[in-house]
Amino acid sequence: MNAPQxxxxxxxxxxxxxxxxxxxxxxxxxxxxxxxxxxxxxxACQGCGxxxxxxxxxxxxxxxxxxxxxxxxxxxxxxxxxxxxxxSSWQLPWIHSLFGNAAAVGTGxxxxxxxxxxxxxMSESATRVIAQGGDGGTTDIGFGCLSGMFExxxxxxxxxxxxxxxxxxxxxxxxxxxxxxxxxxxxAVGVQPGASFGQGKNLxxxxxxxxxxxxxxATVADLRDLEAKVERAMSLRGARYLHILVPCPLGWGAAxxxxxxxxxxxxxxxxxxxxxxxxxxxTSVTKIRHRVPVAEYLKPQKRFAHLFAQPGQPxxxxxxxxxxxxxxxxxxxxxxxxxxxxx
Amino acid sequence: MKDARPFAITLDxxxxxANKTGSWRTERPVYVDRLPPCNAQCPAGEDIQxxxxxxxxxxxxxxWRHLTRDNPFPATMGRVCYHSCEGACNRGQLDxxxxxxxxxxxxGDEALKQGWxxxxxxxxxxxxxxxxxxxxxxxxxxxxxxxxGHRVTVLEAGxxxxxxxxxxxxxxxxxxxxxxxxxxxxxxxxxxxxxNCKVSDLAETMRIGGYDAAFLAVGAHxxxxxxxxxxxxxHILDAVALLRSMEGAERPMLGRRVVVYGGGxxxxxxxxxxxxxxxxxxxxxxxxxxxxxxxxxxxVEEALEEGVMxxxxxxxxxxxxxxxxxxxxxxxxxxxPQPTGEFEMLEADSLVLALGQDVDLSLLDxxxxxxxxxxxxxxxxATMMTGHAGIFAGGDMVxxxxxxxxxxxxxxxxxxxxxxxxxxxxxxxPPKHEPASFERLNPWYYSDAPKTMRPQLDLARRSSSFDExxxxxxxxxxxFEARRCLSCGNCFECDNCYGVCPDxxxxxxxxxxxxxxxxxxxxxxxxxxxxxxxxxxxxxxxxV
Numbered sequence: 001m002n003a004p005q006x007x008x009x010x011x012x013x014x015x016x017x018x019x020x021x022x023x024x025x026x027x028x029x030x031x032x033x034x035x036x037x038x039x040x041x042x043x044a045c046q047g048c049g050x051x052x053x054x055x056x057x058x059x060x061x062x063x064x065x066x067x068x069x070x071x072x073x074x075x076x077x078x079x080x081x082x083x084x085x086x087x088s089s090w091q092l093p094w095i096h097s098l099f100g101n102a103a104a105v106g107t108g109x110x111x112x113x114x115x116x117x118x119x120x121x122m123s124e125s126a127t128r129v130i131a132q133g134g135d136g137g138t139t140d141i142g143f144g145c146l147s148g149m150f151e152x153x154x155x156x157x158x159x160x161x162x163x164x165x166x167x168x169x170x171x172x173x174x175x176x177x178x179x180x181x182x183x184x185x186x187x188a189v190g191v192q193p194g195a196s197f198g199q200g201k202n203l204x205x206x207x208x209x210x211x212x213x214x215x216x217x218a219t220v221a222d223l224r225d226l227e228a229k230v231e232r233a234m235s236l237r238g239a240r241y242l243h244i245l246v247p248c249p250l251g252w253g254a255a256x257x258x259x260x261x262x263x264x265x266x267x268x269x270x271x272x273x274x275x276x277x278x279x280x281x282x283t284s285v286t287k288i289r290h291r292v293p294v295a296e297y298l299k300p301q302k303r304f305a306h307l308f309a310q311p312g313q314p315x316x317x318x319x320x321x322x323x324x325x326x327x328x329x330x331x332x333x334x335x336x337x338x339x340x341x342x343x
Numbered sequence: 344m345k346d347a348r349p350f351a352i353t354l355d356x357x358x359x360x361a362n363k364t365g366s367w368r369t370e371r372p373v374y375v376d377r378l379p380p381c382n383a384q385c386p387a388g389e390d391i392q393x394x395x396x397x398x399x400x401x402x403x404x405x406x407w408r409h410l411t412r413d414n415p416f417p418a419t420m421g422r423v424c425y426h427s428c429e430g431a432c433n434r435g436q437l438d439x440x441x442x443x444x445x446x447x448x449x450x451g452d453e454a455l456k457q458g459w460x461x462x463x464x465x466x467x468x469x470x471x472x473x474x475x476x477x478x479x480x481x482x483x484x485x486x487x488x489x490x491x492g493h494r495v496t497v498l499e500a501g502x503x504x505x506x507x508x509x510x511x512x513x514x515x516x517x518x519x520x521x522x523x524x525x526x527x528x529x530x531x532x533x534x535x536x537x538x539n540c541k542v543s544d545l546a547e548t549m550r551i552g553g554y555d556a557a558f559l560a561v562g563a564h565x566x567x568x569x570x571x572x573x574x575x576x577x578h579i580l581d582a583v584a585l586l587r588s589m590e591g592a593e594r595p596m597l598g599r600r601v602v603v604y605g606g607g608x609x610x611x612x613x614x615x616x617x618x619x620x621x622x623x624x625x626x627x628x629x630x631x632x633x634x635x636x637x638x639x640x641x642x643v644e645e646a647l648e649e650g651v652m653x654x655x656x657x658x659x660x661x662x663x664x665x666x667x668x669x670x671x672x673x674x675x676x677x678x679x680p681q682p683t684g685e686f687e688m689l690e691a692d693s694l695v696l697a698l699g700q701d702v703d704l705s706l707l708d709x710x711x712x713x714x715x716x717x718x719x720x721x722x723x724x725a726t727m728m729t730g731h732a733g734i735f736a737g738g739d740m741v742x743x744x745x746x747x748x749x750x751x752x753x754x755x756x757x758x759x760x761x762x763x764x765x766x767x768x769x770x771x772x773p774p775k776h777e778p779a780s781f782e783r784l785n786p787w788y789y790s791d792a793p794k795t796m797r798p799q800l801d802l803a804r805r806s807s808s809f810d811e812x813x814x815x816x817x818x819x820x821x822x823f824e825a826r827r828c829l830s831c832g833n834c835f836e837c838d839n840c841y842g843v844c845p846d847x848x849x850x851x852x853x854x855x856x857x858x859x860x861x862x863x864x865x866x867x868x869x870x871x872x873x874x875x876x877x878x879x880x881x882x883x884x885x886x887v
Contacts, residue, residue: 014788015876016842019835019854020400020826030838032851040847040864041359046367047868051845082359086352089359223842249868257869257882260843264787 016223027224028060035062035091042089044081047256049246049263050161052220054078054132057159057244060227062092064234065128070109071095074102074133074142077168077248078161100141103149106131106156114155128234129155135162135176139201150210150239157233157240160203163248171251175201178271179326180319181303183251188306197322207241208280214240216276220247221264225286229276245272253302265297270327273334288336294324364846368867370882372840372860377779377832377878380431381443386744387420387483387752389413391428391443392833398446398825403818404459406825407450411461414751415486415529416479418455418521421448422813423512424748425639433781433831437789442816442824445797449821455524461486461532468492470765473554475542475706477526478506479747480560480738483754484761486529488558491762495534496552500541503590504530506562507739508747510587511609513616514809545734546709556733556761559707559720560754563700563739569604571694576664582613582697589616598692600624602667604659605697606636608746611643613695614651618806626689627653630672630680649806656680659694667691702740710734717742727757728764735761779832783878788839789829834858834879840871 017030028034037058044051062069070093073079079096082089097105106129113125131149133142138160149156165183166172173183179197182188186195207215213236218226226244233240247254247262254262266272267286271294274286298304298320307323309315331337348355381391389410397406410417421444432440470493474481477499485495503509504526508517530536542548542561549557566581573579578598582605588595601617603610606629614625627646629636632655636643647653654669658680661668667689672680701718712730714721720729720736727735737753739745763770798814799805805812816824834857841849841858848865849858872880 014790015837015839017836017838019837026838027842029842032853036847038847039359040861041362041364042846043359043362043364044845046866047870048845052843055845055847086354087357087359087361255869257873259845259868259870260874 028063028227029056029223034059035067037062037091038082039089039091041087042082043084044077045248045250045256047249047259048077048081049220049248049259050078050134050163051081052259053161053226053244053246054159056220056223056226057132057230057242058092058130060230061128061130061157061234064231065126067092068127069093070113070127070129072097072102072105072109072129072131074131074137075099075168076134076137076161076166077163078132078134080168099137101145102131102133102137102142103145103156103158106158107145107149107152107154110155124155124237128157130157130159132159132161134167135160135164135203136166136168136174138162139175139203143201147206147210150207150212150241153212153238155237155239157230157242159242159244161244161246163246163251165248165251167248167251175199176203178323180307180316180323182306183303192319193306193316194303194319197319204241204243204275204277207243208277208282210239211280212239212241213237214276214278215243216241217243217245217272217274219245219263219267219272219274221260221267222274222286225274232276251303253305254300258300262297262300265292268292269294269297270331270336271297271323273330273336275334282334285334285336287338288331291331291337294327295320298323363863365848365861365863365865368862368865369885370867370869371862371885372865372867372869372871372880373883374834374858374860375832375879375881376776376834377783378776379779379831379833380433381428381441383775383778384428384431385752386427386746386749387414388755389428392828392830394450395441395443395446395825395828396830396835398450398821399828401818401822403450403453403821404457407454407459410447410450411454413755415461415483416451416525416747416751417447418451419479419508419517419525420748420751421445421451421815422517422521422811423508425641425746433779433784434789434827434829436781437786437829438791441827441829442797445816446821446825448797448813449816449818451521451525452815453818455521461490461528463532464490464492466492467494468765470494470555471496471553472761472765473498473549473552473557474560475545475557476506476560476562476738477501477504477536477538478560478562478738478750479508480562480750480754480757481506481558482526482529483751484558484560484735484737484758485534485754486532487755487758488761489529489532489534491758493762493765496554497534497536498540498542498548499536499538500561502539504536504538506560507564507750510564510590511583511612512747513586513589513612513619515615515619515805515812516612518811542706544709545706555765557735558727558754558757558761559729559734559736559740560738560750561702561704561706561740563702563745565701565703566696567699567701569696569698571604571659571696572661574663577662578664578693579662580693580695582609582695583700585613585695586616594620596693597622597695600690600692601626601695602659602689602691602693603627603695603697605629605699606631606638607697607699608638608642609700610697611638611646611651613697615646615649617695618649618651619809625651626691627651628657628659628667628669628689629653629655630658631674631678632656635678645812648802654689658682660686662691662694665690665692667694700739700745704740726760726764726770727753728760733764776832779878781831784829784831785874785876785878788837788874788876830877832878834875835877837876839874839876840880843870843874845870
């Protein structure tokens with residue numbers, strides 16, 4: 001990680017920027033020169049985590065490539081709220097085709113750029129490509145295209161904005177929906193309410209299994225970390241994958257001002273491990289700073305309300321315990337706590 | 344026209360900027376400034392967060408100038424102030440309070456080292472103000488009045504400037520060269536000082552001098568007495584006289600066993616002084632328990648470290664040569680000490696009474712309209728004006744807690760009101776901001792940074808000399824300490840609101856200019872307010 005080392009908040013930073021920081025140490029998002037890749041007036045909901053995550057990532061990629069960037073975009077909230085015909089919020093060349101083929105479209109653009117570069121007598125193109133989609137378009141519908149892109153090691157950074165369901169079409173379960181979560185298709189009814197346990201796909205690990213040059217996870221709660229990972233990704237060639245957790249106030253049933261807090265809690269509980277890997281090997285993890293129990297993360301979300309006891313309802317402490325066990329497993333598996341935990 | 348667009352394209356391309364999504368909003372974020380607890384707490388009314396802000400970037404002179412707008416004695420305050428600001432500091436709820444006092448002292452010392460001076464006033468008002476007493480309150484008022492362009496004459500009964508700062512605070516807490524330098528800096532602004540000039544009749548003095556207004560700060564220099572039956576040969580003195588005699592060439596003779604009667608800061612000062620004068624034992628006799636002791640806890644702690652002993656729940660019944668009769672006390676249900684009838688003898692070469700001080704108010708005898716109650720002058724707490732128009736008072740001679748910081752605050756407040764009174768207009772004070780409480784902060788963004796402690800003199804050297812006990816910070820750790828400030832309630836330009844807005848509805852105005860909201864696009868999600876580390880954004884319901 002090349003994020004500046006932090007001693008305390010006013011000189012280093014847990015904040016986006018700081019008046020005491022040298023300009024070269026400031027984050028992309030603190031700069032009034034940022035490319036502002038998704039402009040104002042987009043129709044994302046109040047407090048949309050995906051709008052944030054996309055702006056952070058694309059702005060950082062824009063800086064890393066000096067604005068020489070093309071984006072392919074899968075169908076999903078990101079596409080719908082930013083480009084209702086004939087308007088666009090995007091401040092870069094941007095293409096949308098189908099729900100499932102963003103990785104393939106990105107691959108095609110990268111191939112075309114390479115040909116153009118070769119014809120111009122250069123070994124590789126200065127213009128770079130990103131492909132982006134939500135968790136539905138990535139883990140389900142676009143999974144085949146994505147796996148192919150990984151397998152061929154195409155020079156594309158694929159960014160998945162994970163809000164853990166098909167939010168655009170009305171909060172249906174995706175293969176990234178966490179266990180026990182209520183969605184429109186996994187209602188909070190029956191003996192095992194919400195999405196069932198043990199079905200989710202862990203795409204970062206699947207991407208690692210392709211042994212591609214770079215795989216990382218990030219959240220919208222840690223901007224400098226996210227930007228550093230985009231920069232690292234853009235410094236490499238070949239297939240790269242970045243998985244960003246982007247809370248969805250509407251789908252998660254959370255307050256719009258809690259988006260970043262929830263992303264932070266997801267990391268601090270261990271539910272969402274933040275790490276990076278190169279060629280299938282984990283190279284760094286972001287340690288938990290103040291560990292909290294998962295209940296603190298789940299409680300502000302209505303999609304998990306049925307887990308907690310309410311008047312006339314006993315709740316599901318056993319499911320809560322299983323989620324806690326999953327978080328604990330992540331903590332062990334990725335060594336998320338400072339003290340080394342042996343299994 | 345219809346052929347101008349490509350196949351199947353019916354509309355011209357547009358930008359999302361056409362959507363004024365601000366119309367979705369039900370609450371709007373508003374930037375606010377709040378009153379940080381340190382500033383709210385400071386009896387001298389220092390803008391602590393304001394001067395720390397400069398210190399954070401290493402702009403020590405700017406910090407010192409900002410600080411001295413309210414208090415001309417930072418090097419002194421950094422040594423003798425009881426820094427109740429640190430008790431109020433929100434950072435105390437995270438790890439440890441910011442070392443405000445040590446940074447203040449650093450700035451004060453730095454100013455002395457660099458020779459920074461106060462600028463004389465730009466304009467002369469033509470008015471002449473009398474200040475009686477050259478203690479902290481009087482000199483603070485003289486400084487502020489001079490800054491406001493008035494001619495100031497300070498009349499001081501004693502032989503030196505400083506009042507109780509010099510005659511009441513031992514050298515090991517406040518080296519005299521530091522005090523003198525800070526006082527001389529005020530004199531250098533053009534404040535006239537007359538020493539050994541006791542005002543015995545204020546009305547007459549004002550008439551002869553042609554003064555337009557007066558500020559009285561004569562201090563409380565008369566020791567309170569308690570009747571203790573004593574035989575011939577009992578060596579009894581009072582604390583005020585003892586501490587004052589420390590300023591002379593002759594060291595007072597106290598003997599090897601010194602008993603101090605009282606429980607305030609003065610009692611502690613005397614006991615520690617006695618130790619330094621060579622007493623093998625310094626014993627404080629106090630009627631109540633430690634919890635009820637009015638002396639500052641930090642000083643009690645230091646005194647105990649130095650070997651000062653305390654007889655709690657004890658009173659002195661009788662004194663004779665070489666011995667005191669002590670009666671044990673007990674606390675009743677109301678916490679008041681009651682005699683028990685149990686006695687014991689305590690060997691003592693001398694007894695020092697530190698039972699509080701009174702004010703000599705004889706100078707006011709011929710001034711009409713003054714109200715005196717419980718030995719102090721009554722003033723309007725909003726203006727510090729006494730019952731007689733144009734005569735103001737402050738410091739130990741008015742009802743208040745008696746310490747240097749309070750006195751300095753009185754001087755400043757009085758000076759501003761004297762100025763308003765002289766110019767014939769009411770003092771316009773902007774309303775105070777809402778408090779910046781800990782609950783409004785988002786402490787996640789503050790990383791862990793333990794407090795930097797000041798070095799302390801070794802015990803052995805402490806109790807054998809009058810060398811200063813507390814050391815100062817270095818430039819480096821002063822910077823560290825200043826940067827621990829959370830800037831509670833006031834934007835410090837961390838860019839969080841700008842960074843976390845999903846709608847790009849925060850406009851960054853540039854260094855020192857803070858931010859603005861673009862309400863055309865702000866959807867009112869509240870993320871900026873939730874993620875503001877210092878609580879400087881408030882969500883207000885949208886007016887429909």
